[in-house]
Amino acid sequence: MEWIKTGNNRTVKISDVPNLKIEGLRQSIIEQCSHNCRVVALFGIPSQNDKVYAVLADDAVSQLYIASAVLGAEKKYDSITPQVPSFHNFERELYEETGIEPVGHPWLKPVRYSSENNVLPKEIVNYPFFKMSGDEIHEVAVGPVHAGIIEPGHFRFMCHGEKLYHLEIQLGYQHRGIEQLMRDNYKFMPQIAESIVGDSVIAHTTAYVNSIETLGCINVPERAVCIRDVALELERIAVHIGDLGAIANDIAYLPGSAVFGATRTLVINTMMEICGSRFGRGLIIPGGVAYDIDEKLREKIKTILKKVNADVGLMCDVMFDSASVLSRLEKTGIVDKETALKIGMVGMSARASGVPIDSRSDHAYGTFKKFKIKKMVLAGGDVFARSYIRFIEIKESSEYIYRLLDSFPSGDISVNPSAVKLSADSMVVSITEGWRGEVVHIVLTGHDGGIIRYKIKDPSFNNWFALALAVRNNGISDFPLCNKSFNLSYCGNDL
Numbered sequence: 320m321e322w323i324k325t326g327n328n329r330t331v332k333i334s335d336v337p338n339l340k341i342e343g344l345r346q347s348i349i350e351q352c353s354h355n356c357r358v359v360a361l362f363g364i365p366s367q368n369d370k371v372y373a374v375l376a377d378d379a380v381s382q383l384y385i386a387s388a389v390l391g392a393e394k395k396y397d398s399i400t401p402q403v404p405s406f407h408n409f410e411r412e413l414y415e416e417t418g419i420e421p422v423g424h425p426w427l428k429p430v431r432y433s434s435e436n437n438v439l440p441k442e443i444v445n446y447p448f449f450k451m452s453g454d455e456i457h458e459v460a461v462g463p464v465h466a467g468i469i470e471p472g473h474f475r476f477m478c479h480g481e482k483l484y485h486l487e488i489q490l491g492y493q494h495r496g497i498e499q500l501m502r503d504n505y506k507f508m509p510q511i512a513e514s515i516v517g518d519s520v521i522a523h524t525t526a527y528v529n530s531i532e533t534l535g536c537i538n539v540p541e542r543a544v545c546i547r548d549v550a551l552e553l554e555r556i557a558v559h560i561g562d563l564g565a566i567a568n569d570i571a572y573l574p575g576s577a578v579f580g581a582t583r584t585l586v587i588n589t590m591m592e593i594c595g596s597r598f599g600r601g602l603i604i605p606g607g608v609a610y611d612i613d614e615k616l617r618e619k620i621k622t623i624l625k626k627v628n629a630d631v632g633l634m635c636d637v638m639f640d641s642a643s644v645l646s647r648l649e650k651t652g653i654v655d656k657e658t659a660l661k662i663g664m665v666g667m668s669a670r671a672s673g674v675p676i677d678s679r680s681d682h683a684y685g686t687f688k689k690f691k692i693k694k695m696v697l698a699g700g701d702v703f704a705r706s707y708i709r710f711i712e713i714k715e716s717s718e719y720i721y722r723l724l725d726s727f728p729s730g731d732i733s734v735n736p737s738a739v740k741l742s743a744d745s746m747v748v749s750i751t752e753g754w755r756g757e758v759v760h761i762v763l764t765g766h767d768g769g770i771i772r773y774k775i776k777d778p779s780f781n782n783w784f785a786l787a788l789a790v791r792n793n794g795i796s797d798f799p800l801c802n803k804s805f806n807l808s809y810c811g812n813d814l
Contacts, residue, residue, distance in 0.1 A: 321347055322375070322384035325748070327682035328533045333744045333763065336372070337386045341396040344373060344388035351375055351384065352403045358663060359383065359748065360761055361409040363417040364772045369394065371419065374748055374761065378681035383748055390419055398424040405663025408780060431491035431813045449487050451477045456484075459795060463492050470809035474798075481794045486787045493813040501527075501773040513600050516777055516811045521547070521554040522753030523777075524603045526760040529684060530749035531605050534762060535739035541728040543607035548686045549620075549723050550590065550599050552716040555754040556624075557586040559709040560631060562806050566706050567638065569800045570647040578634045582627055589623050592616060607733025617724045624717045635710045639703075648703035652789040652801035655700050664785050666756015666778045668805055671708045672700035678752040690722055705804040741768040755779060755808070777811030 321337045339347065352358070352375070360374040369390040376383050390396070398421035399406040410421040412430045421427065428447060457478055463471035471492040477485040500511050512527035513520045525547055532539055560583040567575025587597040594602035594610045602608055612620070638644055654664070656673035669676050678684075679692045695711045697704040746763040756778030763772040786805050790798050 322351070322386045325383050325385060326381060327383065327678070327684055327750050328529050328747060330533055330742055330745050330747050331385060333746055336746070339386055339388045341371065341388040341390055344371070344386055345396055345399055347386065348373055348375070348399055348406075349402045352405075355379060356384065358403070358405050358409055359750070359757075359759055360774055360776055361406065361413055362761070362772070362774045363413060363419060364763065369419075371413065371417075372746075372761075372763075376682070378676060381682055383682070385746070385748070394418055395420040395422050397422055400424050400426075404661050405781075407662075408784065429489075429491055431494070446489055448475050448489075449477065449485055451484060453479070455479055463489075470813075472809045476795055476798070478795055481796065483790050483793055483795045483798065486790050486798070488783055488787055490783070490809060490812045493810060495810065495813060497814045498773050498775055501775070502770045505770070509604055515775060515814070516753075516779075516808050517598065518558055518808070519554070519753045519755065519758065519777070519811070520599045521550045521603065522751050522758045523760075523775075524599075525551060525685075526749045526751040526758045528603055528605050529751065530747050530760045530762045531739075531741070533747045533749065534741040534745060534764060535605075536742070537606055537734060537739060539607055540731045540734065542611075542730045543732045544685045545723050545728055546593075546608045546610075546612055546732065547603055549612065549720055550593065550602055551751070551753075552720050553586060553590050554599060555716050556627070556713050557583055557590070558754045558806075559713050560586060560627070562803065563631075563635070563706065563709055565803045565806070566648075566702070566800065567644075569803050570644060572638060572641070572644055575634055575638045575644075578630060582630045582634075585623055585627055589620055592619070604733065605739070606735065607731070609733070611732050612724075612727070617727060621721060621724055624720060628714060628717050631710065631713055635707075639707060639710075645703065647800065648706055649699075649701060651702045651797055652705075652793060652804060653699070653701045654785050654789050656698070658788060659700065659785065662784055662788070663781050665781045666752070667708055667712065667754065668705055668782050668785060669756065670694065670696050671704035673698045676757075678750045678757050682750050684749075684751065686723060690719065692719060702800055702804040741770070743768045753778060755806070755811075756781070775814055777808055777814075779807040779809075779811035783807055783812060 321339055323336050325331050356375040356377050359376045363371050372387045374385050400410055410424055414420055415430055459476040461474040463473045473489040475487045476483055497515055501508055512524045515523040560579050564576050564579030590599050591597045602610055654672050659669050659672035659674050675694050675696050677694045679687045680694055693715055695708055697708050741764050743764055743766055749760045751758045759776040761774040765771040790801050
């Protein structure tokens, strides 16, 4: 096997990464993905446009595999996607950023309109939307400007009457340049990391600090690691409760909307008591955390979580026992297990489709190395499954927080990494399980230890296409409900 074997948050020397011919890398990827591996990343380096890195994961044995390839003068290769469909977005992104063309890709369209290499248009014009023809076929266009206070994205529905045959999702309106900012602004990286996805502050910042601490050989105090993971699970609980409220609102189940909305506030206010921010900004820093959780606050957190779980439990028991609720949630927006595996879904949405994937268990980090987390898996793959799994994960995350608070370590909450120097000519893959799923930060350094590539993948990058598949053969009025059941991030895609 021509791959270097590593794991989550482990430093790898770039010189040790096998450098194959592109066709050899392609064939090896196809072979490995036929033996339980899946794609984690596929990317190039802007200053080295002829070089490609691939990262695969074998979740069953908690291993990551890395290999690279150098392109010839033509800068093209036969697409991997026809054999491994989960590569479809990764290859589109690679082409967009580097001009390396995956010949034969079935859907080679823009991901976020990167203009760095002028490969694709700088402005969103003449987008090649999928077309259907026939009697009574019509298109419905929504966005990119929306009625609510959300980010820009365009949805193009192909319908026959009320029946939805296909949804094409066009993103890429923001051009934030986050990866370049992370590469070039070392001093402000914590603040930039917190801004990657606003509802996943803890998840992305944890992945960032883990990668920097690994490359800088920083040993983080156990107490700080514990606080980080308490915050991570509080973030998961808060967003899951908020999403249950949004789903209840979309089906006009107003008791659920009201109760979940109020209960979410208890959780985010608890985060504010820890660090002064309801979303966890300013809490996590390289080398540890900026705020402690003393004994009094630990007891208060446990008391609040007990009330939260009682309120959520009672509301969910009533809501999921309601015939009118179940009639809207069950058999709506189905993504079956086979499809989820084929397109490379991750996180909560994948688990709701029967895919047992959770990086807290598969690629354990932090306290998850010591205290095992239970994988929550449902088989339905519909809106009900994506709703009910949130309820299950709220309870499991609460139990995990109790466990951490009851075995809270003593000691410092940070070390001073001011003189840290990152390992030269090295790379690290850092994976964190955010509430949406797998958050990936990959860092490569040059000869002087400076960062030459910072690659980010939010779980929304994997799962947007799942939403398009979920709504097929549903009524167009089911789209808002299906959309809420995934609750994907625009800015997580438009890096």
